Amino acid sequence: GQQLNQSPQSMFIQEGEDVSMNCTSSSIFNTWLWYKQDPGEGPVLLIALYKAGELTSNGRLTAQFGITRKDSFLNISASIPSDVGIYFCAGGTSGTYKYIFGTGTRLKVLA
Amino acid sequence: KAGVTQTPRYLIKTRGQQVTLSCSPISGHRSVSWYQQTPGQGLQFLFEYFSETQRNKGNFPGRFSGRQFSNSRSEMNVSTLELGDSALYLCASSYTGSTDTQYFGPGTRLTVL
Numbered sequence: 001g002q003q004l005n006q007s008p009q010s011m012f013i014q015e016g017e018d019v020s021m022n023c024t025s026s027s028i029f030n031t032w033l034w035y036k037q038d039p040g041e042g043p044v045l046l047i048a049l050y051k052a053g054e055l056t057s058n059g060r061l062t063a064q065f066g067i068t069r070k071d072s073f074l075n076i077s078a079s080i081p082s083d084v085g086i087y088f089c090a091g092g093t094s095g096t097y098k099y100i101f102g103t104g105t106r107l108k109v110l111a
Numbered sequence: 112k113a114g115v116t117q118t119p120r121y122l123i124k125t126r127g128q129q130v131t132l133s134c135s136p137i138s139g140h141r142s143v144s145w146y147q148q149t150p151g152q153g154l155q156f157l158f159e160y161f162s163e164t165q166r167n168k169g170n171f172p173g174r175f176s177g178r179q180f181s182n183s184r185s186e187m188n189v190s191t192l193e194l195g196d197s198a199l200y201l202c203a204s205s206y207t208g209s210t211d212t213q214y215f216g217p218g219t220r221l222t223v224l
Contacts, residue, residue, distance in 0.1 A: 001155040001170060031210035042115075042201050042215035043154075050210070088154065092210040097167040098144065099213060101154035 006089055006102030014110050019076040021105040023089030031092040032072040033099065034063050036085045043088055047074070081109050112138055115204050115216035123222045129190040132219045134202030136183050142208025143185040145177060148199040148218070157200075160185055161208050189221075197223045 006023045013019055023032070031050055035043035047058050049065035049072060056063055060077045072089055089102040116135045124130050136143050145157040156169040160179035177187040183204075189196055199218045205211035 001152055003153050031212075033213065035215070040199075040218075040220065042117075042217045045212065045214055048212045090154075090213075092213075094210050097142070097159045097161070097208050098156045098169070100156070101146075103153055 002100050004089060004091060004100055004102040006105055008105060009103065010106035010108070012108045012110060013079055015079060015081060017079055019079055019083070019107060020073065021075075021087060022071060022073045023091070023102045024071045025091055025100075026070065027091070027093070027100075028069040029091035030069075030094045031099075032063070032065050033090040033092070034061075034072070034074050035088045035090065037088060037104075038085050046087075076107075079107075079109050081111055083107060084109050115202055115214055117200075117202050117216040117219050119219060120217065121220045121222075123224065124192050125224050126192055126194060128192050129188065130192060130221060131186055131188045132200055132202075132221075134185045134187075134204075134216060136185070136202075136204030137214060140204035140206055140214075141183050142205045142211065143179055143183065144203045144205075144208065144213065145185070145187050146201045146203065147171070148201055149197075154201070157187065159208055166208070192223045194223050197221060 034046045037043040047063040054065040087105045090099040092099045142161045144159040158168045179185045203213040203215045205213045
C-alpha cells in the first residue's frame, strides 16, 4: 500500500532534548496532519496544517507545512518521558476523501 | 463532545468466519473512514463513507466491505477471514471528509486463528 516517507524511523533521545522528524512525498497535499499513537490505541491528533508555509504550535510541539506542499516537519522541544510513542504524518488531497499515512517515527525517551 | 467509539475493542475469530465491526463518529461528523494497521504495512486506507455513500475505496479484496447508516454510524465487514486479516482496525471521522481534520477511535484489535 501507499505510504509516505517518514524519517527518522526511530530515535532514542535524552529527556530534555529537542526532537525533529519529517515526512516527504512525491505528491502535493492540501492538508498535513500529525498524530501520536500509543501501543494498542488509536492515533491522537496533535497538529493540523492547511496552508503551504504554515507554522503551527501545540504546547511543546511545532509543525510546518512545507512550501513545496510535498513535505512537513514536526519538532518537539524539551522532550519528556510521556512523549514516548509512534508519531505519524498524514497527507490529504482535495477530492480524494482519504489520507495517506507516513511510515511512522518511533520515539523513545531516556530519563 | 464524545469522541469516536468503536466496538468491540477486541475480537478473536477463526479462519473462514466473518466479522462485523462498528464505529460511531463524533456528533455532527458525517464522514467515516476505515483503516487497517499492521506492523508490516502500516496504516492502510480501506474506504470512506459520507451520507451513506462510499466515495473512495482502498486496494483491498472484495471480502472487505462497509456501510454507513443515516445517523452516520458505520460498520465494516470482513468475510471469509484469513490469517493475514489480523490487524488493528481503525475508524476515523470528520465533518465532510475531504481534507478535514480527522479524528480516530481507539480501534478494534482483530485476531484470526
